[in-house]
Amino acid sequence: MSEPAPRKPLLRRILTADDNLNRLILVSVAIFAAMVALNPDSFLTLRNFVSMSYSFPELGLLALGLALCMITGGIDLSVVGIANLTSVLAALLMVSLLGPDSPPAAVVPVLALAIAVALVTGVLAGWCNGMIVSRFRIHPVLVTLGTWQVFSGIAIILTKGYAVPGFPDAFLALGNGRFLGLPVPLYLFLAAAAVVALVLNRTRFGLSLFLIGTNETAARFAGIPVRSVLVRTYMSSGFLAALAGIIMIARTNQAKADYGESYILQAVLVNLLAGVRWSGGYGRVTGVLLAVVTLQMLSSGFNMMRFNNFARDFTWGVFLILIMVANHLFTERKRRRESAAATPRPAPTPNQETPSS
Amino acid sequence: MPPPQFLELDDIHKRFAGVHALRGVDLSIREGEVHCLAGENGSGKSTLIKVIAGVHPPEEGRVRIGGSDLDPVTPLESIRRGVQVIYQDFSLFPNLSVAENLALNNEVEQGRRIVRWSRIRATAREALARIRRELPLHRPVGELPVADRQLVAIARALLHDARLVIMDEPTTALTQREVENLFTVIENLRAEGIAILFVSHKLREVLRISERLTILRNGSKVAEGPTTDFDERSITEAMTGRSVRDEKFHYTAGPGARPPVLEVEGLGRPPAYRGVSFRVDPGEIVGITGLLGSGRTELALGLFGLLPAREGSVRLDGQPLRIRSVEEALAAGIAYVPEDRLTEGLFLEQSIHRNIIASILPELAGRFGFLDFARARREVEEWIRDFGIATPNAEVPAQSLSGGNQQRVLLARWLARTPRVLVLNGPTVGVDVGSKEAIHQRLRALAAEGMAVLLLSDDLPEVVSNCNRVLLLREGRLAAEFDESVTEETLNAHFAETAGTAGV
Ligand SMILES: Nc1ncnc2c1ncn2[C@@H]1O[C@H](COP(=O)(O)OP(=O)(O)OP(=O)(O)O)[C@@H](O)[C@H]1O
Ligand SMILES: [Mg+2]
Numbered sequence: 001m002s003e004p005a006p007r008k009p010l011l012r013r014i015l016t017a018d019d020n021l022n023r024l025i026l027v028s029v030a031i032f033a034a035m036v037a038l039n040p041d042s043f044l045t046l047r048n049f050v051s052m053s054y055s056f057p058e059l060g061l062l063a064l065g066l067a068l069c070m071i072t073g074g075i076d077l078s079v080v081g082i083a084n085l086t087s088v089l090a091a092l093l094m095v096s097l098l099g100p101d102s103p104p105a106a107v108v109p110v111l112a113l114a115i116a117v118a119l120v121t122g123v124l125a126g127w128c129n130g131m132i133v134s135r136f137r138i139h140p141v142l143v144t145l146g147t148w149q150v151f152s153g154i155a156i157i158l159t160k161g162y163a164v165p166g167f168p169d170a171f172l173a174l175g176n177g178r179f180l181g182l183p184v185p186l187y188l189f190l191a192a193a194a195v196v197a198l199v200l201n202r203t204r205f206g207l208s209l210f211l212i213g214t215n216e217t218a219a220r221f222a223g224i225p226v227r228s229v230l231v232r233t234y235m236s237s238g239f240l241a242a243l244a245g246i247i248m249i250a251r252t253n254q255a256k257a258d259y260g261e262s263y264i265l266q267a268v269l270v271n272l273l274a275g276v277r278w279s280g281g282y283g284r285v286t287g288v289l290l291a292v293v294t295l296q297m298l299s300s301g302f303n304m305m306r307f308n309n310f311a312r313d314f315t316w317g318v319f320l321i322l323i324m325v326a327n328h329l330f331t332e333r334k335r336r337r338e339s340a341a342a343t344p345r346p347a348p349t350p351n352q353e354t355p356s357s
Numbered sequence: 358m359p360p361p362q363f364l365e366l367d368d369i370h371k372r373f374a375g376v377h378a379l380r381g382v383d384l385s386i387r388e389g390e391v392h393c394l395a396g397e398n399g400s401g402k403s404t405l406i407k408v409i410a411g412v413h414p415p416e417e418g419r420v421r422i423g424g425s426d427l428d429p430v431t432p433l434e435s436i437r438r439g440v441q442v443i444y445q446d447f448s449l450f451p452n453l454s455v456a457e458n459l460a461l462n463n464e465v466e467q468g469r470r471i472v473r474w475s476r477i478r479a480t481a482r483e484a485l486a487r488i489r490r491e492l493p494l495h496r497p498v499g500e501l502p503v504a505d506r507q508l509v510a511i512a513r514a515l516l517h518d519a520r521l522v523i524m525d526e527p528t529t530a531l532t533q534r535e536v537e538n539l540f541t542v543i544e545n546l547r548a549e550g551i552a553i554l555f556v557s558h559k560l561r562e563v564l565r566i567s568e569r570l571t572i573l574r575n576g577s578k579v580a581e582g583p584t585t586d587f588d589e590r591s592i593t594e595a596m597t598g599r600s601v602r603d604e605k606f607h608y609t610a611g612p613g614a615r616p617p618v619l620e621v622e623g624l625g626r627p628p629a630y631r632g633v634s635f636r637v638d639p640g641e642i643v644g645i646t647g648l649l650g651s652g653r654t655e656l657a658l659g660l661f662g663l664l665p666a667r668e669g670s671v672r673l674d675g676q677p678l679r680i681r682s683v684e685e686a687l688a689a690g691i692a693y694v695p696e697d698r699l700t701e702g703l704f705l706e707q708s709i710h711r712n713i714i715a716s717i718l719p720e721l722a723g724r725f726g727f728l729d730f731a732r733a734r735r736e737v738e739e740w741i742r743d744f745g746i747a748t749p750n751a752e753v754p755a756q757s758l759s760g761g762n763q764q765r766v767l768l769a770r771w772l773a774r775t776p777r778v779l780v781l782n783g784p785t786v787g788v789d790v791g792s793k794e795a796i797h798q799r800l801r802a803l804a805a806e807g808m809a810v811l812l813l814s815d816d817l818p819e820v821v822s823n824c825n826r827v828l829l830l831r832e833g834r835l836a837a838e839f840d841e842s843v844t845e846e847t848l849n850a851h852f853a854e855t856a857g858t859a860g861v
Contacts, residue, residue, distance in 0.1 A: 202727050202728060202730075203722070203725065203726040203727050203728060204718045204719070204721070204722040204726040204727075204728055205726050207711065207714075207718060207728065208718065210704075210707060210711070211704050211707065211711065211715055214704040214705070214706050214707050215700070215703070215704050215705070217700055217701055218700070218701055218702055218703060218704055218715075219704075219715070220663070220683065221663070221683070221693070221695050221701045221702065222715040222716045222770065223683050223684065223687040223716055224715065224718070225684060281704075281706055281707070282706070
C-alpha cells in the first residue's frame, strides 16, 4: 500500500476510479470540442453558456427523478406528464387568484400556495405510480406509460388544451432571474442534485434503492421494506418533476398541457449516457450532472447550426441507440477483461461510500 | 491399457486483482474417469474449472484437451472439444421454461430460424430421459427448487455431446436421495466413456464416487492420486494443513429453569405444513430435517414472515407473537439465513460491505436516515476478520468471492443483528470442512449465550453433531423427534421409511 505509485499516464491521472464516469468525461470533452469546431464564432461565448444554463436545469431535474427509479430497476416515464399537470395547476391558481393589478402583499401568499399545490400534487402523482408498481407487480414501463397519459389527460381537461399565460414577475424570477450572475434555475437544480446525491450515498433509503435494484428478492429476505421504499422512490421522482414543471412555466411565462413531450426521451438519454444501469443497482448523480450538460451542449450546438426540430428529434433517437449499443459493448468488454485481468490492479479506493458529487 | 488422457493441465497460473488464485497447478483426467477436485473455500477450484472452460485464460501454463494444445484457450474451442461445465450458479435462464432452457442452445447452434415447439419439447424430453428424470417442461426454471434447476443444467450439458462434464459443487443443494440419483447419472455417463470432474466439500461423497482425487490449497496442488489412497482424515489434512475435528454438541440446561425462547403451537399453512408444535429453550440447537417437499422451508419462511402461517400460534420469550411480515419477524428478533444464497441472499454486484450491512440498516441509521458509516465499517471489518472472509478489502463485489466465502458474508449479515431466534436453512452449503467447523463453533457459542438456533439441513452429519434435538418433518407434519443420542443411521432409516410410504 505504501510503495510509491508508479507514474500514471496523464490521462489516468485526470480520470477517476470509475470507468463509467471516465467514459462519460471523454464523451463530454469530445462533444464540447466538436461543437466548438462546428460553431467557431458562437459556441465559446458567455452568452451561449448563460443561455445553456437556463435551459438544462429542467431536463436535469426530470433526469434525476428518473435516475432514482432506474436505480431500483424501475423507470418513471410519467415525469413529463407530472410536470405538465402540476404546472397547469399552479398556473390556473395564479391566473385565477391574481389580476394584473393585485397588490404585492397578495401576490406572495398566492405564489406560495401555487408552488405548494404543484409540489404536493407531484408527490401524490408519484405515490400513485409507486403504489401501482409495488402492489400489482406490473412492469414500471407500462404503469408509468399509462399514468403519463392520465396525468396529461387531466391537464388537458383542466386547460381545454389552451395555454395558460401571464404570471407575476416574482414567479417568473424562478425561471429567468439571476443570483450572483448565475441563473436561478441552475441553483435549484444544483441544490436538488446535492440532496439526491446525499440521500443516495449516505442514507438508509438511498442504500435500499441500490440493494433493491440489484436483487429484489434478496432485499425482501434482508428485511428491507421493499414496497414502501419503492413508493417513496416514485414520490421523490414526482416531486422533482413538479419542481421541473415550475421552472418550465416560470421560464416560458405560460403553462401548456403538452409542453416538452420530447423531454422524456432526453431524460432517458441522459441516464443512459450517465451510466445509470437500465436493470438497476448502479447510478451516480455526478454522472447525471455531466450527462445533462453534455446533452445541452449538443442541443445548443444543433441550434446554432439551425437544425430544425425534426432533425433534432431524429438525432436524439440515433444518439440513444448509439449509447445503448456502446454501453452494451463496454460492459461486455469489461466482463471479459475482468475475467482475464492479467496484471494485478490497485485495489479500489476504500471509501466508495462517500458522496462523489 | 488405460484409456488415453483426455485433459492435461500443466503448470497453470492465474491472477486476479491482487490475488494469485492458481500457482502452477497440474491436472490430468483420462477418458471416462470420475475425478474429484477438493480444497478449502477460495483455494482455486472454480477458477481452475473456468480455466479449462476457457472463461479465464491462464497467464502461464498449457491446456491440452483431447490430445492437442489449446492456444489460446477460448470457451468456444473448449466446448467444441467436448467440455461442458455446470457452474455453481447453473447459468440457466430463470424466466424461460424448462423445455426452452434445455433446447434453445441447440436450436441456435443448428442455425434454426424458426422455432418449432414440438421439436423443442422432443429435445427437452430426450435430454431429461438421459438423466432419467421427469420435470414439468413448461414451468419457468426460476420457479423450480434448486435441486431441479440443477438437473436441468446437467441435462442441458448432455445435449452437447460432452466428453468431459465438469460439475462445480453439484451435490451441495441436493438431498440424500437426489445425491443418489445424481451418482447413478454419473455412473451411466462413465459407462458411456464420458469423464467427470466434480467439486465437492462433502468428503464422504468424494470417497464414494471418484476414482482419482486432486487437492488444492491456496492455489497450489498439494495432493493427487487414486481415491483409494485417501480417507476423510487425510483429505481434510491435505486441504487445511492441520487436523480438524467437529465434536459433538452437548446441550446443558442452564442453572434454574429458564423459559423457552420459542414456542410453536399447532402452526400450519396447509397444504405445505400443518399442526407443527415444538419449543426451543435458550441455548438449544434444534435441527429440522426432512426430504424435499416435507414443508420445512415453508415452516421456516412462516416463522420469518415471508409466507405467514395461517393456523396456530407462536410465542417468543413467553409473549404471544403474530408474524405477518418480515418486518414483524425481524422486530421480534427472528432472523433467517436463506437456502439459496444466489437468488435469495446476496446482492452479487454490490460490495461485501453493503451485503453485510443490508440487514442492520435500521440500527445504523440516525437522524433523517443518515447511516453511520464509521460504525458500519467497523462492524464489517470485524465480521470479515471473525469469519476469515478471504478478500482484499470490503469494497469488492460479492460476486468476486468464492462460494464458501459468499456464504460467510451471508451468515455475517444475519449474525450482525444478534437475533433471539436464528433460523438457518442449509448454513454450510458449499462451505469447506475447516470453515464448516468454524461456523459450527460459532453457532454453539451463540447458543451458549442464550440464542435459540433452528438448524434446517440435509447434511445429516451436520445435524447429528450439532443439534441436541432433531425434528423430522414428513409431508408437512412432525413425524418424529430425536434427542441428542440420534445417529445418522436412525435418521437414514426414517428417511427410507418416508420414501417407502410416499411410494417414490
Ligand atoms: N473474478 C474474480 N475477480 C477477483 N478475484 C477472484 C475472481 N474469481 C475468483 N477470485 C479469487 O480467486 C480465489 C479462488 O477462488 P475460487 O472461486 O476459485 O475458489 P473455490 O476453490 O472455488 O472456493 P469455494 O469452495 O468457496 O467455491 C479466491 O480468493 C477468489 O476471491
Ligand atoms: Mg467455487
